[in-house]
Amino acid sequence: VGDGQSLETTEERIDYLIKKWPNLAPLLERVKNRSAALSVPNQSPMERFLKRHLSVTQLCEQSWCEIKMAYGFVKPKVRMLEMQKTEVTTGASIHLARELEVKPDVVTVAAVTREDREALKLISMLQMVPALEAGQLVREFPVFGVLEGMFFMGVVDKLYRSDSGELVLSELKTRSHNSLPRPPRTRGHSLQVGMYKLLFDSMVKGSVKRDHLLHNLQLDPNQVLGSDLQTHTRTLGLQAVTFRELLDHLLVVLTCSNLCAIDKLRLEYSHQSSGKLIGTREVAFEEAQLRTKIRGYLAYWRGERVPQGVEVEEAWKCRMCPYEETCDWRRDRSHRLMMVNKRAKLEC
Ligand code: SF4
Incomplete structure (x- = not known):
């Protein structure tokens, strides 16, 4: 309440304060703009935040708190500081160390264009598919495709065959506490592995089309790969000069492989300071429920509703x-x- 008036919205409250303290107007206008960025104006968040596609981890962040995620776009410095926290950087180092355990021979290849950078991911996938077919464990497997009308990208932490021959998708999570998390904290983790399964399954079923990637990442199919990259592809026995040739080759390899849908989803929790395994959790896969959740989250991105806090x-x-x-x-x-x-x- 301001001077007996009822001020319902944030904008009304800010306008009231501007009238009362005009010297604070520039600062208060900034606060008003930030507030407007979180509400639903004429533009959807996809348009406002200049996005053509989403990452799976973005939806996981959203499942924690939509307002927090939206503030992350409006106040990127705060988000950057949060990403530099020891827990986050330690988690990233553990992931890298585990990836290097299965990929000891790191080759440096210069990537000149955006297409080159994406090509490096495709080449890595082309190397991992036969390894997976042969029953080997692979790490950091990129996945992409369209879910509920939106193009998503992600990276699966670990794929392997269990002793009984099931294809298992596992995600490593590091924790500062040496105990398994309670269910509200694992909601985003379950969403993440569920979405990875949907993407992986659609890739091996042949539902991902060349244009999905080209259009959503705005890549030039005729871009000739950099000379360093072409030399690298030749050493791997691949014949690809343009980005389209490499992408087409990967899509054929995926659909013609003997890989089928993921059988099991697993979360692996590891203690940050000791690096020891705390425990694992199996995640149930309910496709209809998962798709309903994804549609609910996408309604925000499409500007069909305002973001919700906790x-x-x-x-x-x-x-x-x-x-x-x-x-x-x-x-x-x-x-x-x-x-x-x-x-x-x-x-x-
Ligand atoms: Fe952060 Fe809570 Fe606000 Fe979400 S609702 S942005 S968790 S303070």
Whole structure:
């Protein structure tokens, strides 16, 4: 309430403050713009944040808190500092160390164009498919394709055959606590492996088309691969001069391989400081439920609804959030809760 007026929206509150303290107008206008960036104006978040496709990890972040994810775009410096936290960098180092265990011979290849950089991923996949067919364990396997009308990309941590011959997709998660996480903390992890399975399965079934990748990543199919890359492809016995030739080759290799759909999804939790395995969890795969969830998350990206923050049952997430002090959603939630409590007291 400002001078007896009821100020419902953030914009109304900011306008009130600007009138009251005009010298603070530039700062308050900035706050207003940030607030507008999180609501639904004429542009969808896909358009506003200049996105043509999404990563699987983006949806996992969204499943934690949509407002936090949206703040990450509006306040990139805060997000960058969060990504530099020891837990995140240690997790990345453990992933790299495990990848090097199965790929000891690292070859340096110069990538000149965007097509070259994407070609390196395709070449890595072309090397991993036969290894997987032969029953070997592979790590950092890229996956891509269209889910519910949106192009997604991701990288599967580990694929291998179990003793009984099942194809297992496993994702490594590192934790600072030496214990398995409780279910609310693993929701995003289950979403991640479920989406990886959908993408991997559609790749080996031949549902991924050349144009999906070219169009969504804006790649030139006729781009000639860099000379370093062409030399590398020749040493691997591949005949590809342009990006399209390499991509077509990969799509044929995937669909003609003896690989079938993923049989099992697994989460592996490892202790950050000791590097020891804490435990594993199997993840149930319910395709219809998973697709409904994905559509729900995509509704935000398509501008069909406003982002949602965490509700009071999961308020513990806010205590570890870098936007805790400035979050409008959290403040409004506390206000709503206070009003509910007041009303309950009056009714008593
Ligand atoms: Fe989400 Fe809470 Fe952070 Fe706000 S403070 S962005 S509601 S986690």
